[in-house]
Amino acid sequence: MKKAAKILIPVLVVLLIGGLIGGYVWYNLTYHPSKWLAEGDDAVLAAEDYQQSLETLPVLENTWQEALPQTAVYDLIKAHFASPLPEGKTEKKAIVIGYDGCQVDTFRLLATAKKSAINMLLSDGGHAVFSFAGGVNFPAENTQATSTAPGWCSMLTGAWADVHHINNNGQPKEVEPKTLLLSLVEDGTVDKSAFYVSWDGHFSKKDATYYPEKVYARENGVNATYRRALFDPGTKFNILSDLRKKDCSDFIFSTLEYTDHAGHGSGFGLGNPKYISAFRDAEATGADIIETITERPTYDSEDWLILITTDHGGIGGSHGGPSIEERITFIVSNKDILTVVNPQPENKA
Ligand SMILES: [Zn+2]
Numbered sequence: 001m002k003k004a005a006k007i008l009i010p011v012l013v014v015l016l017i018g019g020l021i022g023g024y025v026w027y028n029l030t031y032h033p034s035k036w037l038a039e040g041d042d043a044v045l046a047a048e049d050y051q052q053s054l055e056t057l058p059v060l061e062n063t064w065q066e067a068l069p070q071t072a073v074y075d076l077i078k079a080h081f082a083s084p085l086p087e088g089k090t091e092k093k094a095i096v097i098g099y100d101g102c103q104v105d106t107f108r109l110l111a112t113a114k115k116s117a118i119n120m121l122l123s124d125g126g127h128a129v130f131s132f133a134g135g136v137n138f139p140a141e142n143t144q145a146t147s148t149a150p151g152w153c154s155m156l157t158g159a160w161a162d163v164h165h166i167n168n169n170g171q172p173k174e175v176e177p178k179t180l181l182l183s184l185v186e187d188g189t190v191d192k193s194a195f196y197v198s199w200d201g202h203f204s205k206k207d208a209t210y211y212p213e214k215v216y217a218r219e220n221g222v223n224a225t226y227r228r229a230l231f232d233p234g235t236k237f238n239i240l241s242d243l244r245k246k247d248c249s250d251f252i253f254s255t256l257e258y259t260d261h262a263g264h265g266s267g268f269g270l271g272n273p274k275y276i277s278a279f280r281d282a283e284a285t286g287a288d289i290i291e292t293i294t295e296r297p298t299y300d301s302e303d304w305l306i307l308i309t310t311d312h313g314g315i316g317g318s319h320g321g322p323s324i325e326e327r328i329t330f331i332v333s334n335k336d337i338l339t340v341v342n343p344q345p346e347n348k349a
Helices: 002-029 050-056 072-082 104-112 117-123 148-157 180-186 211-219 232-243 258-266 273-294
Strands: 091-099 127-132 193-197 224-228 251-256 302-309 328-333
Touching: 050 104, 072 091, 072 148, 072 180, 072 302, 072 328, 091 273, 104 117, 104 273, 104 328, 117 127, 117 273, 117 302, 117 328, 148 180, 180 193, 180 211, 180 224, 180 251, 193 232, 211 224, 232 251, 232 273, 251 273, 258 273, 273 302
Parallel strands: 091 251, 091 302, 193 224, 193 251
Antiparallel strands: 127 328, 302 328
16 A cells, blocks of 8 residues: 555655646646737737727727827816706716727727627717827827836826826826825715726736835725725626626726737737637627616716726737837717817826
């Protein structure tokens, strides 16, 4: 028996380690296509001239040269809560569904989508516009990195890095200037806000952007939730769980990592089937979120603002730089955009 154990145990250990390594390699090398892929998605659709390709994108109501600063997301949310309640409505709510690292060129995929949050908003009277990251519009030299933390921070504070001081990832932000998650609750505009993500750089590490804010909210009794899941399906679960509550959060800010992960893993852009697949997954998740909102028993008496946007695009396997692929982004809303915010880029201090 002892002799058998002497042989068996090393064999089992080798099999276990081999299995773990093999499984890891297999998982990382195997392409997991989205079940939402459409006919033709495997074809190479990437434009040879990206700048020129932006001239022919569907549904966008401005040109990329007239793109709104991404800080317009802040203005749209503020304007929504400041505007009077429409007749028959008793409560205002807003949600931002963020697709991290999503090139605007993905709009070419809308026409063939099986399940698309953007199409849902647009077919129900919504609007879509070009926006830009980087502090100033292309081709002027960018004043802010087209990186994750600066981008979302500009939307949450309505300011660029010269004011919010977030120049890159891994920089804890001062509590001031306050994000909408804090300010809307503290000034009594809403009862509670929530921030749902899977990226640990938002508020889960000591050097994360909103780690100090999360501590501030807890210590000062601000009714703001900061919840991180390990992966996007977990983020979706957290959002849907909130939305299914009778008294759900009034302002929800969320980011999905599908497109950013695919871009860093194997390349940003429509030339990469994995990137297309990731966009399809983000869009299907967004559609589930919108469906859950419209299924709320109190939906008819609620005035919702639903925004879909991105923090930056990407080029090759990265972003952060000045290229038009990284700079030009988009904002989609269930409500009007261009009549609400000033189309002239401005730097609010
Ligand atoms: Zn990002």
